[in-house]
Amino acid sequence: MFYLIRRITMKIKLIGCHSTMNEVKALKNDGLMDCEFLDFNYHALPAELHKKIQEIIDASQDYDLIVLTYGRCSNTLVDLVSPAVPMLIPTTHDCIGLLMGSNARYLELFCKNTRTYFFSQGWLDYGRTPYDEYLEYVEKYGEKKAGKIIQALYGHYNKAMLIKSVGMEMPDSYYGKLQKIADFFGWEIEEMEGDAGLLNALVRGEKLEDVVFIEPGQPVTLKHFAEGEPT
Structure with missing residues (x-):
């Protein structure tokens, strides 16, 4: 079950890890999505990764939607906040899910x-x-x-x-x-x-199970990941 968030002319900023770069590039992109992939080695430095992602979010406030292809990843996404632009994140534990x-x-x-x-x-x-x-x-x-x-x-x-x-x-x-x-x-x-359905939903700006829509100004919390986990 899902609903479409993305509009045809919507500008999207995607922030992801090198671990999913090949898959993202393999999916169709209509040219309205700007992708930025961060070095895999950041995984060993979650605090630094959190800081880097927040910096990119802050510099991406002229987009209509920010998509992250990071999962929980050692709580890296927790407390991230986008002041004026909504975010779409997967609630998977990491890129494997x-x-x-x-x-x-x-x-x-x-x-x-x-x-x-x-x-x-x-x-x-x-x-x-x-x-x-x-x-x-x-x-x-x-x-x-x-x-x-x-x-x-x-x-x-x-x-x-x-x-x-x-x-x-x-x-x-x-x-x-x-x-x-x-x-x-x-x-x-x-x-x-593998199954590209979840990643494809993120790239297309769709909200479905295991994907959470974060309102502008609302920080990412552990509860978002708990709500996205199967019961």
């Missing part, structure tokens, strides 16, 4: 196997994978200590799940990169089809 199409689908798969680590094309392109972390720790602490750290962080996982976004090709290089990660950790690899 967004690429799956809903919170419900993500929770269903997560509950079936809590030891699954999810990957997407954008994550493999721009993200800091567990194997990347290991190499950083080796350089900083040496192999022995790095192995202990990475085991504590990721030792409970046993599966790498690759989300294949609908309508996007997945070149062999992505499978090679994922295989290298899985071989290092001893994980099995599985694939699943």
Whole structure:
């Protein structure tokens, strides 16, 4: 169930992460949407990410609608406010739920196997994978200590799940990169089809389940995410 917020001539500012950039670009854009994608490394610095997004929001008050393709993401969106322009945000936990199409689908798969680590094309392109972390720790602490750290962080996982976004090709290089990660950790690899419905709704300016419309001057709160979660 949804209703259309966007008007044909509406100017939209989209603020998103590199993790969803490929999918957003693959969707049809009528030219009235300006997209700004922020470095994936901001995920490790939620306070800095919050500050950066707020700065962009403040500089985007001449638009008709501001769309965020960030989920809750360590509460990064909480307390963001747009003084004069409404915002549209997904209530997913992070980009994984967004690429799956809903919170419900993500929770269903997560509950079936809590030891699954999810990957997407954008994550493999721009993200800091567990194997990347290991190499950083080796350089900083040496192999022995790095192995202990990475085991504590990721030792409970046993599966790498690759989300294949609908309508996007997945070149062999992505499978090679994922295989290298899985071989290092001893994980099995599985694939699943993504669902572009939720992301497409955001890009088109539609309000539906797992999407929240934030009135101008109203701050984003934890309640917005709670209301968007399946009961």
